[in-house]
Amino acid sequence: xxxxxxxxDTVAAGRPRRRRKEARPGEIIxxxxxxFGARGFEAARMxxxxxxxxxxxxxxxxxxxxxxxxxxxxxxxxxxxMFEQLDAAIASASGPAMPLLERLVTNLYAQIGDPALSGLIxxxxxxxxxxxxxxxxxxxxxxxxxRALLERIVARGIASGEFQPGAIAALPMVLVGPAxxxxxxxxxxxxxxxxxxxxxMAAHLDLIRHGLQGVATGPHSAG
Amino acid sequence: xxxxxxxxDTVAAGRPRRRRKEARPGEIIxxxxxxFGARGFEAARMxxxxxxxxxxxxxxxxxxxxxxxxxxxxxxxxxxxMFEQLDAAIASASGPAMPLLERLVTNLYAQIGDPALSGLIxxxxxxxxxxxxxxxxxxxxxxxxxRALLERIVARGIASGEFQPGAIAALPMVLVGPAxxxxxxxxxxxxxxxxxxxxxMAAHLDLIRHGLQGVATGPHSAG
DNA sequence: CTGGTTAATGACTTTTGGGTCATTAACTAT
DNA sequence: ATAGTTAATGACCCAAAAGTCATTAACCAG
Numbered sequence: 001x002x003x004x005x006x007x008x009d010t011v012a013a014g015r016p017r018r019r020r021k022e023a024r025p026g027e028i029i030x031x032x033x034x035x036f037g038a039r040g041f042e043a044a045r046m047x048x049x050x051x052x053x054x055x056x057x058x059x060x061x062x063x064x065x066x067x068x069x070x071x072x073x074x075x076x077x078x079x080x081x082m083f084e085q086l087d088a089a090i091a092s093a094s095g096p097a098m099p100l101l102e103r104l105v106t107n108l109y110a111q112i113g114d115p116a117l118s119g120l121i122x123x124x125x126x127x128x129x130x131x132x133x134x135x136x137x138x139x140x141x142x143x144x145x146x147r148a149l150l151e152r153i154v155a156r157g158i159a160s161g162e163f164q165p166g167a168i169a170a171l172p173m174v175l176v177g178p179a180x181x182x183x184x185x186x187x188x189x190x191x192x193x194x195x196x197x198x199x200x201m202a203a204h205l206d207l208i209r210h211g212l213q214g215v216a217t218g219p220h221s222a223g
Numbered sequence: 224x225x226x227x228x229x230x231x232d233t234v235a236a237g238r239p240r241r242r243r244k245e246a247r248p249g250e251i252i253x254x255x256x257x258x259f260g261a262r263g264f265e266a267a268r269m270x271x272x273x274x275x276x277x278x279x280x281x282x283x284x285x286x287x288x289x290x291x292x293x294x295x296x297x298x299x300x301x302x303x304x305m306f307e308q309l310d311a312a313i314a315s316a317s318g319p320a321m322p323l324l325e326r327l328v329t330n331l332y333a334q335i336g337d338p339a340l341s342g343l344i345x346x347x348x349x350x351x352x353x354x355x356x357x358x359x360x361x362x363x364x365x366x367x368x369x370r371a372l373l374e375r376i377v378a379r380g381i382a383s384g385e386f387q388p389g390a391i392a393a394l395p396m397v398l399v400g401p402a403x404x405x406x407x408x409x410x411x412x413x414x415x416x417x418x419x420x421x422x423x424m425a426a427h428l429d430l431i432r433h434g435l436q437g438v439a440t441g442p443h444s445a446g
Numbered sequence: 447c448t449g450g451t452t453a454a455t456g457a458c459t460t461t462t463g464g465g466t467c468a469t470t471a472a473c474t475a476t
Numbered sequence: 477a478t479a480g481t482t483a484a485t486g487a488c489c490c491a492a493a494a495g496t497c498a499t500t501a502a503c504c505a506g
Contacts, residue, residue, distance in 0.1 A: 019453050019502050040349055042265030046494065056455045061495065126263055126349030128411050139412050167425035171418070173408075174426040177401030184403060185396075188351050189362050195394070202390035203397040210433055242472050242483050269464065279485045284465065451504085459496070470485070476478090 015054075025063050025073075027053045032074040037119025041071055041127045071127075075134045078120055079141040082111060083149050090152060097157030101175070102205060104150065108179040109201045118187045147173060178204040238277075248286050248296075250276045255297040260342025264294055264350045294350075298357045301343055302364040305334060306372050313375060320380030324398070325428060327376065331402040332424045341410045370396060401427040 031053035035044040046067055050057040064070035081087065086107055090100055111117050128135045154172040157163035168174060182200040254275035258267040269290055273280040287293035304310065309330055313323055334340050351358045377395040380386035391397060405423040 017454055017500085017502060021453065024453090038352070040263055040265060042263060043353070045492095057494090058456060058496080059454055062453070065495090067494070122348060125345060125407065125411055129261065130266070132414070135411060136415055139415050143412060144416075167422075167429040171422050171426040173404070173418075174401040174423065174430055177404035177427070177430075178397040179400075180407060181396070181400035181403040184348065184407060188348055188358060189366060191355070192359055192362050193367075195396075199390075199394050200397065203394040204400070206390040207397055207400075207430060240470085240472060240484055244483065247483090268462095280464090281466080281486060282484055285483070288465090290464065448506090449504105451502105453500100453502075455498105455500070457496105457498095459494105461494080462492090464489105464491090466487105466489075468485105468487100470483100472481100472483075474479100474481080476480105 024053075024055070024059070028055075028060055028063055028070065029074045029077050032070045033078070033116070033119065036071060036074060036123055036127075037116075040123070041067075041130065046070075072131070072134060075120075075123065075131075076137060079137045081145055082142055083107070083146055087145070087149055090149060097153050097160065097162050098209070100153045101150075101157075101208065104153065105176065105179060105204060105208065106201065108176060109182065109197050109204075112179065112183045112186065113197060118183065121183055122187050146176075150175060175208055178207060247276075247278070247282070251278075251283055251286055251293065252297045252300050255293045256301070256339070256342060259294060259297060259346055259350075260339075263346070264290075264353065269293075295354070295357060298343070298346065298354075299360060301339075302360045304368055305365055306330070306369055310368070310372055313372060320376050320383065320385050321432070323376045324373075324380070324431065327373065328399065328402060328427060328431065329424065331399060332405065332420050332427075335402065335406045335409065336420060341406065344406055345410050369399075373398060398431055401430065 028049065031049045032044075034052060035049050038044075044067075046060055047057045049070070050060045053060070060070070064073060083104070086104060089103070093100055124135060124138060150172040154163060154169055154175075158165050158169055163169065178200065182195070182197060182204075185195060185200075251272065254272045255267075257275060258272050261267075267290075269283055270280045272293070273283045276283070283293070287296060306327070309327060312326070316323055347358060347361060373395040377386060377392055377398075381388050381392055386392065401423065405418070405420060405427075408418060408423075
């Protein structure tokens with residue numbers, strides 16, 4: 001009597017139930033990722049997550065005891081090397097460094113097009129301070145690896161005399177700055193003022209190429 | 224009798240009241256900006272905004288009828304040309320374009336250091352989709368002006384033969400990509416893995432310089 | 447077919463926080 | 477002083493959403 005007023009006549013009449021213990025967690029995580037990405041942690045509703053996953057709200061809580069748990073699980077499911085194949089390619093490649101760098105940048109722009117990645121980026125920026133552990137996990141698994149990859153390419157280019165040592169070599173990260181900007185642009189002003197990724201990438205590659213090859217300037221440069 | 228149980232003996236005992244009709248809105252906006260920047264729109268608590276502004280919760284609502292109103296007022300208070308002086312400087316300057324560009328970039332890094340701007344950036348990225356009008360306002364007032372400024376500098380450099388036309392000239396935005404990346408880095412991995420802004424700026428300037436001056440390559444370039 | 451196990455359900459409980467308003471008191475004009 | 481005006485207050489109200497759990501029914505073993 002403490003709960004429920006419905007008795008035998010109150011029929012659920014919803015969609016048929018299905019018992020799918022194995023598949024649920026993954027589906028809930030996908031739904032959660034979508035909701036968190038679209039609304040942010042606080043604004044996302046567990047009931048919407050459930051609806052998106054095609055189940056009842058209570059079911060979500062059977063698999064993830066709290067909203068925070070789901071959030072962490074969802075974001076942790078996405079930590080992982082984005083550059084695995086690239087990494088291998090770099091290790092086995094023997095030619096000049098520039099094509100490798102171009103390949104990395106091209107790869108980056110391909111990833112940026114994926115809405116799932118946009119969502120992830122937005123979440124990390126928005127909720128980072130509230131979930132530092134998640135930030136650290138992504139830093140460890142994705143960011144620092146990407147950075148190491150870049151550093152390896154640049155180091156190789158310098159060793160072969162293809163690239164000039166200097167401030168860029170000290171922080172090869174800057175080389176992907178424009179791609180980061182493209183990603184941010186997409187998730188902010190992309191709707192108001194879209195910029196074709198090809199345009200961005202072409203300008204980016206131009207910038208990198210001439211920057212890294214360096215100008216054969218003597219002690220004086222301007223004319 | 225419908226409200227309040229406190230009678231004459233229940234003394235507030237808080238800090239002394241002060242009537243400051245003129246100063247309140249601005250102070251509340253500052254407090255709101257800080258809270259929204261740190262937590263995001265949903266997670267920010269009106270009571271915390273009040274505490275930060277040194278007033279009672281009810282007072283906030285005397286000036287801003289809803290949380291949304293405060294949010295909009297706070298973000299709108301920050302729309303405005305970030306590049307006003309720079310704009311004037313460009314208009315009156317007559318020398319080569321490169322120093323102007325360097326000045327713009329240097330200026331950008333100075334701004335990035337300001338935590339208020341970091342907060343603003345985070346808010347725009349996180350809450351943009353929920354408040355498209357605010358996004359549009361910033362695009363109009365700040366972004367598109369900055370872009371126009373950049374374009375003017377690059378156009379001038381090309382006219383004088385200082386810069387090469389090409390993909391970069393078609394999208395001068397890429398030239399500030401690394402600064403955007405630095406700002407994003409700061410608000411995400413800045414605590415875990417800090418990068419000195421000088422390092423970023425030095426690499427950025429190197430990248431720009433050699434990219435824009437172009438390499439005097441003949442039909443073949445590699446050696 | 448049948449009884450046992452447990453995944454799934456959603457009405458319900460609880461907590462949280464936006465928003466209200468009767469009361470208080472700061473300031474002002476006389 | 478003192479009465480009038482209204483800025484400021486915070487206890488309270490209530491809707492919304494996280495989280496609970498008694499009940500239901502899918503699936504399976506025998």
